[in-house]
Amino acid sequence: MSDNLIEVRNLKQYFNAGKSTEVRAIDDISFTIKRGETFGLVGESGCGKSTTGRTMIRLYDATAGQVLYNGVDVHAPKSKKENHELNRKMQMIFQDPYASLNPRMKVLDIIAEGLDIHGLVKGKTDRKQRVIDLLEIVGLNREHAERYPHEFSGGQRQRIGIARALAVDPEFIIADEPISALDVSIQAQVVNLLKELQVEKGLTYLFIAHDLSMVKYISDRIGVMYFGKLVEMAPADELYRNPMHAYTKSLLSAIPLPDPIYERSRVRHPYNPKDHQYGPDEKVEFREVAPEHFVLCSEKELAEMQATHV
Amino acid sequence: MRNENEEEKLTPEDFERVTIDAHHSERIEKPSLSFWQDAWLGLRKNKAAIVSMVVLLLVILMALIGPYLNGHAGDSQNLRHANLPPKIPGIEATGFFDGDGKLAGKTVNLYEMKKVDEYYWFGTDGLGRDLFTRLWEGTRVSLFIAFVAAAIDMVIGVAYGGISGYFGGRTDDIMQRVVEILIGIPTLIVVILMIMIMDPGITAIIVAITITGWIGMSRIVRAQTLKYKSREFVLASRTLGAKDGKIITKHLLPNMLGIIIINTMFTIPNAIFFEAFLSFIGIGLQPPAASLGTLINDGYKVMENQPYVLLFPAIVISVLMIAFNLIGDGLRDALDPKMKD
Numbered sequence: 001m002s003d004n005l006i007e008v009r010n011l012k013q014y015f016n017a018g019k020s021t022e023v024r025a026i027d028d029i030s031f032t033i034k035r036g037e038t039f040g041l042v043g044e045s046g047c048g049k050s051t052t053g054r055t056m057i058r059l060y061d062a063t064a065g066q067v068l069y070n071g072v073d074v075h076a077p078k079s080k081k082e083n084h085e086l087n088r089k090m091q092m093i094f095q096d097p098y099a100s101l102n103p104r105m106k107v108l109d110i111i112a113e114g115l116d117i118h119g120l121v122k123g124k125t126d127r128k129q130r131v132i133d134l135l136e137i138v139g140l141n142r143e144h145a146e147r148y149p150h151e152f153s154g155g156q157r158q159r160i161g162i163a164r165a166l167a168v169d170p171e172f173i174i175a176d177e178p179i180s181a182l183d184v185s186i187q188a189q190v191v192n193l194l195k196e197l198q199v200e201k202g203l204t205y206l207f208i209a210h211d212l213s214m215v216k217y218i219s220d221r222i223g224v225m226y227f228g229k230l231v232e233m234a235p236a237d238e239l240y241r242n243p244m245h246a247y248t249k250s251l252l253s254a255i256p257l258p259d260p261i262y263e264r265s266r267v268r269h270p271y272n273p274k275d276h277q278y279g280p281d282e283k284v285e286f287r288e289v290a291p292e293h294f295v296l297c298s299e300k301e302l303a304e305m306q307a308t309h310v
Numbered sequence: 311m312r313n314e315n316e317e318e319k320l321t322p323e324d325f326e327r328v329t330i331d332a333h334h335s336e337r338i339e340k341p342s343l344s345f346w347q348d349a350w351l352g353l354r355k356n357k358a359a360i361v362s363m364v365v366l367l368l369v370i371l372m373a374l375i376g377p378y379l380n381g382h383a384g385d386s387q388n389l390r391h392a393n394l395p396p397k398i399p400g401i402e403a404t405g406f407f408d409g410d411g412k413l414a415g416k417t418v419n420l421y422e423m424k425k426v427d428e429y430y431w432f433g434t435d436g437l438g439r440d441l442f443t444r445l446w447e448g449t450r451v452s453l454f455i456a457f458v459a460a461a462i463d464m465v466i467g468v469a470y471g472g473i474s475g476y477f478g479g480r481t482d483d484i485m486q487r488v489v490e491i492l493i494g495i496p497t498l499i500v501v502i503l504m505i506m507i508m509d510p511g512i513t514a515i516i517v518a519i520t521i522t523g524w525i526g527m528s529r530i531v532r533a534q535t536l537k538y539k540s541r542e543f544v545l546a547s548r549t550l551g552a553k554d555g556k557i558i559t560k561h562l563l564p565n566m567l568g569i570i571i572i573n574t575m576f577t578i579p580n581a582i583f584f585e586a587f588l589s590f591i592g593i594g595l596q597p598p599a600a601s602l603g604t605l606i607n608d609g610y611k612v613m614e615n616q617p618y619v620l621l622f623p624a625i626v627i628s629v630l631m632i633a634f635n636l637i638g639d640g641l642r643d644a645l646d647p648k649m650k651d
């Protein structure tokens with residue numbers, strides 16, 4: 001087995017392809033996620049992060065390209081059993097804690113949905129016990145099982161969503177902006193929970209976020225997305241020390257720090273794609289600037305970047 | 311400005327660390343209420359809706375037992391007893407419902423004149439049929455038509471709108487074009503055509519009401535399906551591997567049920583009214599069958615001399631319309647998702 005759990009190859013997702021309303025939500029992206037690591041996917045709203053996650057987990061069919069899970073193409077036709085197995089291994093945590101839980105279902109039934117679908121429990125008492133265990137894992141308790149989602153706070157709901165994903169014992173979890181709808185004080189709670197779970201259960205994460213501030217703490221590697229394309233991908237520290245693409249620099253310049261002296265001199269660098277001034281025959285490709293560090297750039301830019309890389 | 315001396319007096323001992331028990335902060339004190347329990351609490355506070363429900367239950371009860379209460383059959387004709395005004399035992403002493411009626415411009419007691427010993431509580435019609443019995447028989451027929459029509463509207467509307475919205479794409483396109491064509495044809499023309507093809511009667515009226523009636527429901531259900539099918543809880547269910555059937559019955563329908571019920575509550579009075587309208591213009595039920603519409607039509611013809619023939623069915627239909635609408639309003643307030651999370 002290779003140590004890549006996920007391999008995304010030239011993935012494209014065009015909505016309304018061929019019509020005047022065509023949206024190229026993902027336009028030829030490739031990346032890999034190693035077993036047990038956290039891959040951060042960052043980019044502004046509307047750049048195609050959620051679409052990437054949803055296409056990977058087969059909520060959408062890909063327009064072109066492949067997503068390999070353990071070497072198996074997830075979008076290829078499969079037997080019922082294989083499909084079922086794949087559903088169990090890949091799970092997703094959603095952005096909006098208010099929309100991600102069915103308001104008409106009790107927490108017990110929400111969390112047990114996966115258990116029921118995959119026949120993972122025998123009988124009512126076993127089912128309830130499993131749900132209580134899961135609630136405790138995410139820091140809630142047994143008395144929450146009989147309640148309805150609207151009685152919980154955003155952070156609590158998000159943890160219920162995590163428990164629902166964990167119920168089927170997944171290997172890979174796509175966390176689609178799991179904290180961006182939460183209060184800052186709650187964000188750390190959820191991030192820490194995800195980190196603990198990763199250590200305990202050896203999970204692999206795709207962690208999606210729209211800014212770099214939290215991602216850098218939990219990601220091993222980070223991919224920066226801009227309008228459907230990956231513009232830069234590197235290990236987290238490398239990306240922080242050596243941001244190369246102008247868009248990444250702009251994202252980094254947007255992170256505030258609790259340091260008044262730094263803040264006083266912090267300048268935001270807005271990103272303007274026209275600044276690249278690519279010539280008509282220049283090939284803009286995803287190129288390796290330094291080991292493991294990829295940037296979407298032209299040949300000319302590559303040389304410049306390699307010269308300045310430290 | 312702070313006094314510096316005061317600040318200096320504070321020592322670390324002055325501060326005490328407060329630890330909040332994590333488990334404590336997760337506690338929820340409120341009793342757990344399901345959506346329906348919550349809605350019922352809301353509805354109970356709405357006096358108009360509660361009174362309407364009681365009144366409606368009484369009308370339904372009378373529609374069931376009313377025809378058997380006074381021993382007269384609704385279809386037995388007795389020309390000797392024709393055109394009698396209302397006469398109710400017990401109340402007659404007050405001067406109302408004492409059997410007085412007009413004959414050739416003079417007020418006389420028609421019961422004494424015609425030597426009728428029986429009481430006709432709501433009077434009789436031109437054929438001597440007991441109007442009390444006929445009123446409740448007619449109410450029963452009207453309610454039956456309305457309930458059946460509303461149920462059929464609901465089933466067809468929910469299925470059509472649900473399929474159209476859930477499967478989307480081409481299916482949706484085709485189904486919506488069909489709806490647009492149906493909507494373009496004036497209802498009354500469809501109905502008259504239907505009634506010309508079929509024998510006039512209860513079935514024909516139900517078919518006539520439902521043939522275009524389900525469209526409103528289907529549009530609402532389609533919009534709701536579109537709204538909910540891309541909600542994250544539905545996506546979560548799909549990533550867990552749930553099948554379409556499960557998603558529809560466990561996630562979509564429970565969330566739409568409130569709106570379906572509200573809409574049905576407004577369909578029923580419309581159906582009652584539409585049936586009455588058809589019967590009134592003469593293309594509904596045919597005599598001797600009675601419905602609120604035919605009774606009102608009968609009463610309308612003799613409105614000047616025997617106003618009581620019109621009065622009672624008119625009251626019943628008005629009460630029904632108001633009650634259903636008030637209940638619908640109350641349900642909307644109690645169930646409206648916009649007012650909740």
Ligand SMILES: Nc1ncnc2c1ncn2[C@@H]1O[C@H](COP(=O)(O)OP(=O)(O)O)[C@@H](O)[C@H]1O
Pocket residue numbers: 015016023024025043044045046047048049050051052
């Ligand atoms: N189902 C869809 N149909 C058409 N366009 C879509 C659909 N989902 C997303 N899009 C479009 O694709 C782009 C990327 O969206 P999304 O992946 O949600 O961005 P992000 O998660 O990065 O904010 C947006 O322009 C959005 O409008």
Ligand SMILES: [Mg+2]
Pocket residue numbers: 046049050051095176177
């Ligand atoms: Mg998104």
